Amino acid sequence: MTEDRFEELLGPFLLGDLSVEEERELERHLEGCSGCRGELARARQTHGLLRELAAGGPPPELKDRVLARARGEIPARSRVGWRRWVPAAALLVIAVLGAGLLWAIIGDASEGIPLTATVAASHGGGEVSGEVDRGNLQIELVVWDLPELRKDEYYELWYAKEDGGRISCGTFRAQPGGQTTVNLTAPVGATSYPKIEVTREPDDGDPGSSGEKVLVGDLRSL
Amino acid sequence: MFGAVVRGVEDEELIRWVAEGDDRALSELYDRYSRPVYATGIRVLGDASLAEEVVQDTFMSVWRAAGSFDPGRARFSTWLYRITRNRAVDLDRRRQVRPLSAGDEPLRNVSGGPEPEGGVDGWDVARALSRIPDVHREVLTLSYFEGLSQREISRRTGVPLGTIKSRTTAALKRLHRSLVNPAAEEYRRD
Numbered sequence: 001m002t003e004d005r006f007e008e009l010l011g012p013f014l015l016g017d018l019s020v021e022e023e024r025e026l027e028r029h030l031e032g033c034s035g036c037r038g039e040l041a042r043a044r045q046t047h048g049l050l051r052e053l054a055a056g057g058p059p060p061e062l063k064d065r066v067l068a069r070a071r072g073e074i075p076a077r078s079r080v081g082w083r084r085w086v087p088a089a090a091l092l093v094i095a096v097l098g099a100g101l102l103w104a105i106i107g108d109a110s111e112g113i114p115l116t117a118t119v120a121a122s123h124g125g126g127e128v129s130g131e132v133d134r135g136n137l138q139i140e141l142v143v144w145d146l147p148e149l150r151k152d153e154y155y156e157l158w159y160a161k162e163d164g165g166r167i168s169c170g171t172f173r174a175q176p177g178g179q180t181t182v183n184l185t186a187p188v189g190a191t192s193y194p195k196i197e198v199t200r201e202p203d204d205g206d207p208g209s210s211g212e213k214v215l216v217g218d219l220r221s222l
Numbered sequence: 223m224f225g226a227v228v229r230g231v232e233d234e235e236l237i238r239w240v241a242e243g244d245d246r247a248l249s250e251l252y253d254r255y256s257r258p259v260y261a262t263g264i265r266v267l268g269d270a271s272l273a274e275e276v277v278q279d280t281f282m283s284v285w286r287a288a289g290s291f292d293p294g295r296a297r298f299s300t301w302l303y304r305i306t307r308n309r310a311v312d313l314d315r316r317r318q319v320r321p322l323s324a325g326d327e328p329l330r331n332v333s334g335g336p337e338p339e340g341g342v343d344g345w346d347v348a349r350a351l352s353r354i355p356d357v358h359r360e361v362l363t364l365s366y367f368e369g370l371s372q373r374e375i376s377r378r379t380g381v382p383l384g385t386i387k388s389r390t391t392a393a394l395k396r397l398h399r400s401l402v403n404p405a406a407e408e409y410r411r412d
Contacts, residue, residue, distance in 0.1 A: 004388070011390030015365055017372045043391070046398040053344045054366040056264070057257040058277050066252060066278050070245055070285040116290070123283050123305055125290070144286050148316070179286075 001029040006036055013040075014047040073179065113196060113217050120200065121146055121214040128157075128196055128217060137186040139169055143198065144179040146214060152203045155214070157184055159193035166209060167193055171201070194218060233298035233352050234291075241288035252281055253363075254352050255299070258344035259306045266310035272317070279309045299349040342401055350400040358393035361386060 009026045012018050018026065030037050115126035126143040141157055149155070157169040170184035198215035231239075231247075233254070239247035259280050263273030283305050291301055351359055364370045364378065372390065376383040 007391045008384055008387045009391075011392075011394055012372050012387050014394070015372070015390070039395075042398050043394045046394045046401065049342060049347050049401070050362060050366045050397075053257050053261075053347050056261045056344065057367075058260040058274055062274055062277060063249070063252055063256065066281045067245055067249055069278070069282060070248055073282075073285070114289075123287050123290075123308065125287055145283055148312075 001025070006039075010036075010040060010043055014043060115143070115196060115198065115215040115217040117215055118213050120212045124214060126198065126215045126217075137169075139184045139186060140181065141169075141172075141184060141198075142179065142181045143174050143215065146174045146180075146198075147200070149173060149200070153211075154201055154203055156199050156201050156209065156211070157182075158197045158199065158209060159186060160195040160197050161193050162195070165193065166197075168207070168209075233349075234293045237284070237288050237291050237298050240285060241291070245285075248281065248285055251284065251298075251302075255302055255348050256281070258348045259302070261344045262303070262306050263310050266307075267314055267317075272313055275313060276306060276310045279313075280306045283309070297349070299345060299352075303345055346401060346404075347397075350397055350404060353404075354393065354396045354400055357389060358396050361390050362393050362397065365390060 006026075006029065009018060009022055013023065013026055030040060113128045115128060117124040124143065124145040124147070126141065126146075128139060128141050130137055130139040132138070139157070143155075146155065154171045154173055156171045158166045159169065160166045167186060169186040170182070172180065172182040172184070174180040196215075196217035197213050199209055199211040199213050201209065201211040204210075231250070233251065236247040236251050240251065256277055260273050260277050263276030264270065267273055267276070280302070284302065287305075291298065296304075351362065360379070361375060364375045365372075370378065372386050373383060375381075376386045379386070381389070
């Protein structure tokens, strides 16, 4: 048997896809060729691993569910972020932030402000977008895969400064293992605080922040 | 057309496309890795329904967190394994805190998957498969995961039957080499 002929038969042999004559032809050759018996043994190992992998898969319809769910969620990079500011409020914000930072936020707004997970949140993430409405900052916060809270805990969104000063935008509880969208409100002056943080707080009656950060964002990174 | 383009792309490039919102890249990664993800769910949880939940949660995490993947820190398969493991452990903890109450539907139970041979598990096979040449991965995928005969593969691909047979043998050998020595087996396109 030529090498080419052996190559043609070995794979289909393991798949049970040879005719009776072809099988006999291969088996006769193997009886007299130790090298080819070694090749068969190695190929059989790989064949077994592939069969094991093929046998252990999820039901086919699960793929459609996963993709449908993914398509139903707009990925972070393509979300529309900061909306157009009400002109009167924009003048106030320019005075507070400086024109450069304001332009970074709204001048080419095509994305929300991404929030990065800290080690406390493993594979979580989030995004913030908002607009000024009647003197308040209306915020939409989307978070996903945050750790499950105990009954005596909640999450809180903050605007923060480098010196530790903070303004709370509100509290919420996230759906475990899924995505949560919350609408919060903050005074428009909050935009002078360049950092955004989500913390995990104990429900101990203390309005100050004492919990660990789970998500962080920085308006200056835009 | 796009399917052929996606199949020839490495995992680390596909995840970058996912970060740009490309669900077809997510679909390709699902095809490559859903089996070892599911198998890990079965091993940790011993339950088919929960293992399906692990698959769903894992690939949704991939979809949402694709932008955070750093190829300089880990391979995609390693990153995916960590997500899978975390999701499975989370589910396990949750079900221990909330046991089924009387009258609930019993979960479908299956025995744990077979022990990996000689230290090679489904993750190693899936990773090695993603790194062999497209033409080799194609015949193995069509044979083992879609159950096509050699003749059916020849018809599907338009490649002569004799070539398909030889290619199947070559693919098994290439995959074996990739499993035995992954560092030496560089990814090449035929």
